[in-house]
Amino acid sequence: MTRRSRAREVALQVLFQSEANPDRDPGELDGFLxxxxxxxxxxxxxxxxxxxxxxxxxxxxxxxxxxxAHWRLFRMAATDRAVLRIGAYELLHTDTPPRVVVDEAVMLAKRFGNDSSAAFVNGILGTILNENKEALEAALTPTPLTESLQEPDASET
Incomplete structure:
Protein backbone atom coordinates (compact mmCIF):
# COMPACT_ATOMS: atom_id res chain seq x y z
CA MET A 1 0.00 0.00 0.00
CA THR A 2 1.38 3.40 -0.94
CA ARG A 3 1.60 6.21 1.57
CA ARG A 4 -1.12 8.17 -0.23
CA SER A 5 -3.31 5.06 -0.20
CA ARG A 6 -2.77 4.92 3.55
CA ALA A 7 -3.90 8.56 3.88
CA ARG A 8 -7.08 7.74 1.94
CA GLU A 9 -7.69 4.72 4.16
CA VAL A 10 -7.40 6.79 7.34
CA ALA A 11 -9.64 9.51 5.84
CA LEU A 12 -12.19 6.77 5.14
CA GLN A 13 -11.99 5.59 8.75
CA VAL A 14 -12.45 9.14 10.07
CA LEU A 15 -15.47 9.76 7.80
CA PHE A 16 -16.96 6.41 8.81
CA GLN A 17 -16.47 7.19 12.51
CA SER A 18 -17.89 10.70 12.23
CA GLU A 19 -21.00 9.41 10.47
CA ALA A 20 -21.48 6.55 12.94
CA ASN A 21 -21.09 8.90 15.91
CA PRO A 22 -21.88 12.49 14.88
CA ASP A 23 -21.51 13.71 18.47
CA ARG A 24 -17.89 12.60 18.66
CA ASP A 25 -15.40 15.39 19.29
CA PRO A 26 -13.76 16.43 15.99
CA GLY A 27 -10.49 16.92 17.87
CA GLU A 28 -10.61 13.28 18.88
CA LEU A 29 -11.03 12.24 15.25
CA ASP A 30 -8.18 14.50 14.21
CA GLY A 31 -6.01 12.93 16.92
CA PHE A 32 -6.86 9.50 15.50
CA LEU A 33 -5.78 10.70 12.08
CA ALA A 69 -29.99 4.50 -9.98
CA HIS A 70 -32.34 2.75 -7.56
CA TRP A 71 -30.01 3.26 -4.58
CA ARG A 72 -30.75 5.95 -2.03
CA LEU A 73 -27.66 7.09 -0.17
CA PHE A 74 -28.99 6.04 3.24
CA ARG A 75 -29.51 2.47 1.96
CA MET A 76 -25.88 2.05 0.90
CA ALA A 77 -23.40 0.38 3.22
CA ALA A 78 -21.68 3.02 5.34
CA THR A 79 -18.25 1.97 4.07
CA ASP A 80 -19.38 2.21 0.43
CA ARG A 81 -20.87 5.63 1.14
CA ALA A 82 -17.59 6.89 2.64
CA VAL A 83 -15.51 5.46 -0.22
CA LEU A 84 -17.83 7.03 -2.79
CA ARG A 85 -17.72 10.40 -1.04
CA ILE A 86 -13.92 10.45 -1.03
CA GLY A 87 -13.78 9.34 -4.66
CA ALA A 88 -16.38 11.85 -5.81
CA TYR A 89 -14.63 14.64 -3.91
CA GLU A 90 -11.31 13.79 -5.54
CA LEU A 91 -12.85 13.54 -9.02
CA LEU A 92 -14.76 16.80 -8.75
CA HIS A 93 -12.49 19.00 -6.63
CA THR A 94 -8.85 17.90 -6.93
CA ASP A 95 -6.27 17.48 -9.64
CA THR A 96 -5.61 13.83 -8.78
CA PRO A 97 -5.60 11.82 -12.02
CA PRO A 98 -9.08 10.30 -12.43
CA ARG A 99 -7.78 6.79 -13.07
CA VAL A 100 -5.86 6.93 -9.78
CA VAL A 101 -8.98 8.13 -7.93
CA VAL A 102 -11.14 5.30 -9.26
CA ASP A 103 -8.45 2.64 -8.73
CA GLU A 104 -7.81 3.78 -5.15
CA ALA A 105 -11.54 3.86 -4.37
CA VAL A 106 -12.01 0.35 -5.76
CA MET A 107 -9.12 -0.90 -3.61
CA LEU A 108 -10.69 0.67 -0.50
CA ALA A 109 -14.04 -0.89 -1.39
CA LYS A 110 -12.42 -4.31 -1.75
CA ARG A 111 -10.67 -3.93 1.59
CA PHE A 112 -13.53 -2.53 3.66
CA GLY A 113 -16.71 -3.39 1.77
CA ASN A 114 -18.60 -6.55 0.88
CA ASP A 115 -18.27 -8.78 -2.18
CA SER A 116 -20.14 -6.39 -4.48
CA SER A 117 -18.68 -3.12 -3.15
CA ALA A 118 -15.79 -2.83 -5.60
CA ALA A 119 -18.02 -3.19 -8.68
CA PHE A 120 -20.61 -0.83 -7.18
CA VAL A 121 -18.00 1.86 -6.42
CA ASN A 122 -16.33 1.41 -9.81
CA GLY A 123 -19.65 1.81 -11.63
CA ILE A 124 -20.74 4.93 -9.79
CA LEU A 125 -17.38 6.71 -9.90
CA GLY A 126 -16.93 5.71 -13.55
CA THR A 127 -20.26 7.31 -14.38
CA ILE A 128 -19.41 10.47 -12.43
CA LEU A 129 -16.07 10.62 -14.24
CA ASN A 130 -17.70 10.23 -17.67
CA GLU A 131 -20.36 12.84 -16.91
CA ASN A 132 -17.70 15.21 -15.64
CA LYS A 133 -15.60 14.71 -18.79
CA GLU A 134 -18.61 15.45 -21.01
CA ALA A 135 -19.44 18.62 -19.07
CA LEU A 136 -15.81 19.77 -19.17
CA GLU A 137 -15.53 19.08 -22.90
CA ALA A 138 -18.77 20.98 -23.54
CA ALA A 139 -17.53 23.93 -21.50
CA LEU A 140 -14.22 23.94 -23.35
CA THR A 141 -15.73 23.58 -26.83
CA PRO A 142 -15.30 27.00 -28.38
CA THR A 143 -18.10 28.68 -30.23
CA PRO A 144 -16.90 29.45 -33.75
CA LEU A 145 -16.27 33.16 -34.13
CA THR A 146 -18.56 33.46 -37.14
CA GLU A 147 -21.51 32.12 -35.11
CA SER A 148 -20.92 34.53 -32.26
CA LEU A 149 -20.74 37.53 -34.62
CA GLN A 150 -23.90 36.84 -36.63
CA GLU A 151 -26.62 39.43 -36.47
CA PRO A 152 -29.89 38.20 -34.98
CA ASP A 153 -32.73 37.70 -37.44
CA ALA A 154 -35.38 40.39 -37.40
CA SER A 155 -37.88 37.68 -36.46
CA GLU A 156 -35.86 36.89 -33.29
CA THR A 157 -36.05 40.44 -31.93
Whole structure:
Protein backbone atom coordinates (compact mmCIF):
# COMPACT_ATOMS: atom_id res chain seq x y z
CA MET A 1 0.00 0.00 0.00
CA THR A 2 1.38 3.40 -0.94
CA ARG A 3 1.60 6.21 1.57
CA ARG A 4 -1.12 8.17 -0.23
CA SER A 5 -3.31 5.06 -0.20
CA ARG A 6 -2.77 4.92 3.55
CA ALA A 7 -3.90 8.56 3.88
CA ARG A 8 -7.08 7.74 1.94
CA GLU A 9 -7.69 4.72 4.16
CA VAL A 10 -7.40 6.79 7.34
CA ALA A 11 -9.64 9.51 5.84
CA LEU A 12 -12.19 6.77 5.14
CA GLN A 13 -11.99 5.59 8.75
CA VAL A 14 -12.45 9.14 10.07
CA LEU A 15 -15.47 9.76 7.80
CA PHE A 16 -16.96 6.41 8.81
CA GLN A 17 -16.47 7.19 12.51
CA SER A 18 -17.89 10.70 12.23
CA GLU A 19 -21.00 9.41 10.47
CA ALA A 20 -21.48 6.55 12.94
CA ASN A 21 -21.09 8.90 15.91
CA PRO A 22 -21.88 12.49 14.88
CA ASP A 23 -21.51 13.71 18.47
CA ARG A 24 -17.89 12.60 18.66
CA ASP A 25 -15.40 15.39 19.29
CA PRO A 26 -13.76 16.43 15.99
CA GLY A 27 -10.49 16.92 17.87
CA GLU A 28 -10.61 13.28 18.88
CA LEU A 29 -11.03 12.24 15.25
CA ASP A 30 -8.18 14.50 14.21
CA GLY A 31 -6.01 12.93 16.92
CA PHE A 32 -6.86 9.50 15.50
CA LEU A 33 -5.78 10.70 12.08
CA UNK A 34 -2.47 12.10 13.39
CA UNK A 35 -1.66 8.94 15.38
CA UNK A 36 -2.38 6.70 12.40
CA UNK A 37 -0.40 8.65 9.81
CA UNK A 38 2.39 10.37 11.79
CA UNK A 39 4.06 12.21 8.87
CA UNK A 40 2.90 15.76 8.16
CA UNK A 41 2.28 15.41 4.39
CA UNK A 42 0.02 12.38 4.88
CA UNK A 43 -1.83 13.99 7.78
CA UNK A 44 -2.38 17.05 5.58
CA UNK A 45 -3.68 14.92 2.70
CA UNK A 46 -6.08 12.98 4.93
CA UNK A 47 -7.33 16.20 6.53
CA UNK A 48 -7.89 17.71 3.09
CA UNK A 49 -9.93 14.68 2.03
CA UNK A 50 -12.04 14.68 5.21
CA UNK A 51 -12.65 18.44 5.17
CA UNK A 52 -13.27 18.48 1.44
CA UNK A 53 -15.89 15.74 1.72
CA UNK A 54 -17.52 17.52 4.66
CA UNK A 55 -17.53 20.95 2.98
CA UNK A 56 -18.96 19.64 -0.29
CA UNK A 57 -21.22 16.97 1.23
CA UNK A 58 -24.55 18.19 -0.20
CA UNK A 59 -23.16 18.43 -3.76
CA UNK A 60 -21.26 15.13 -3.48
CA UNK A 61 -24.21 13.25 -2.00
CA UNK A 62 -26.59 14.61 -4.65
CA UNK A 63 -24.19 13.53 -7.39
CA UNK A 64 -23.81 10.03 -5.93
CA UNK A 65 -27.58 9.60 -5.55
CA UNK A 66 -28.22 10.87 -9.08
CA UNK A 67 -25.68 8.43 -10.46
CA UNK A 68 -26.68 5.40 -8.39
CA ALA A 69 -29.99 4.50 -9.98
CA HIS A 70 -32.34 2.75 -7.56
CA TRP A 71 -30.01 3.26 -4.58
CA ARG A 72 -30.75 5.95 -2.03
CA LEU A 73 -27.66 7.09 -0.17
CA PHE A 74 -28.99 6.04 3.24
CA ARG A 75 -29.51 2.47 1.96
CA MET A 76 -25.88 2.05 0.90
CA ALA A 77 -23.40 0.38 3.22
CA ALA A 78 -21.68 3.02 5.34
CA THR A 79 -18.25 1.97 4.07
CA ASP A 80 -19.38 2.21 0.43
CA ARG A 81 -20.87 5.63 1.14
CA ALA A 82 -17.59 6.89 2.64
CA VAL A 83 -15.51 5.46 -0.22
CA LEU A 84 -17.83 7.03 -2.79
CA ARG A 85 -17.72 10.40 -1.04
CA ILE A 86 -13.92 10.45 -1.03
CA GLY A 87 -13.78 9.34 -4.66
CA ALA A 88 -16.38 11.85 -5.81
CA TYR A 89 -14.63 14.64 -3.91
CA GLU A 90 -11.31 13.79 -5.54
CA LEU A 91 -12.85 13.54 -9.02
CA LEU A 92 -14.76 16.80 -8.75
CA HIS A 93 -12.49 19.00 -6.63
CA THR A 94 -8.85 17.90 -6.93
CA ASP A 95 -6.27 17.48 -9.64
CA THR A 96 -5.61 13.83 -8.78
CA PRO A 97 -5.60 11.82 -12.02
CA PRO A 98 -9.08 10.30 -12.43
CA ARG A 99 -7.78 6.79 -13.07
CA VAL A 100 -5.86 6.93 -9.78
CA VAL A 101 -8.98 8.13 -7.93
CA VAL A 102 -11.14 5.30 -9.26
CA ASP A 103 -8.45 2.64 -8.73
CA GLU A 104 -7.81 3.78 -5.15
CA ALA A 105 -11.54 3.86 -4.37
CA VAL A 106 -12.01 0.35 -5.76
CA MET A 107 -9.12 -0.90 -3.61
CA LEU A 108 -10.69 0.67 -0.50
CA ALA A 109 -14.04 -0.89 -1.39
CA LYS A 110 -12.42 -4.31 -1.75
CA ARG A 111 -10.67 -3.93 1.59
CA PHE A 112 -13.53 -2.53 3.66
CA GLY A 113 -16.71 -3.39 1.77
CA ASN A 114 -18.60 -6.55 0.88
CA ASP A 115 -18.27 -8.78 -2.18
CA SER A 116 -20.14 -6.39 -4.48
CA SER A 117 -18.68 -3.12 -3.15
CA ALA A 118 -15.79 -2.83 -5.60
CA ALA A 119 -18.02 -3.19 -8.68
CA PHE A 120 -20.61 -0.83 -7.18
CA VAL A 121 -18.00 1.86 -6.42
CA ASN A 122 -16.33 1.41 -9.81
CA GLY A 123 -19.65 1.81 -11.63
CA ILE A 124 -20.74 4.93 -9.79
CA LEU A 125 -17.38 6.71 -9.90
CA GLY A 126 -16.93 5.71 -13.55
CA THR A 127 -20.26 7.31 -14.38
CA ILE A 128 -19.41 10.47 -12.43
CA LEU A 129 -16.07 10.62 -14.24
CA ASN A 130 -17.70 10.23 -17.67
CA GLU A 131 -20.36 12.84 -16.91
CA ASN A 132 -17.70 15.21 -15.64
CA LYS A 133 -15.60 14.71 -18.79
CA GLU A 134 -18.61 15.45 -21.01
CA ALA A 135 -19.44 18.62 -19.07
CA LEU A 136 -15.81 19.77 -19.17
CA GLU A 137 -15.53 19.08 -22.90
CA ALA A 138 -18.77 20.98 -23.54
CA ALA A 139 -17.53 23.93 -21.50
CA LEU A 140 -14.22 23.94 -23.35
CA THR A 141 -15.73 23.58 -26.83
CA PRO A 142 -15.30 27.00 -28.38
CA THR A 143 -18.10 28.68 -30.23
CA PRO A 144 -16.90 29.45 -33.75
CA LEU A 145 -16.27 33.16 -34.13
CA THR A 146 -18.56 33.46 -37.14
CA GLU A 147 -21.51 32.12 -35.11
CA SER A 148 -20.92 34.53 -32.26
CA LEU A 149 -20.74 37.53 -34.62
CA GLN A 150 -23.90 36.84 -36.63
CA GLU A 151 -26.62 39.43 -36.47
CA PRO A 152 -29.89 38.20 -34.98
CA ASP A 153 -32.73 37.70 -37.44
CA ALA A 154 -35.38 40.39 -37.40
CA SER A 155 -37.88 37.68 -36.46
CA GLU A 156 -35.86 36.89 -33.29
CA THR A 157 -36.05 40.44 -31.93
Missing amino acids: VRRLVTAPLVLMARQLVRGVQQHAPQIDARIEKTS
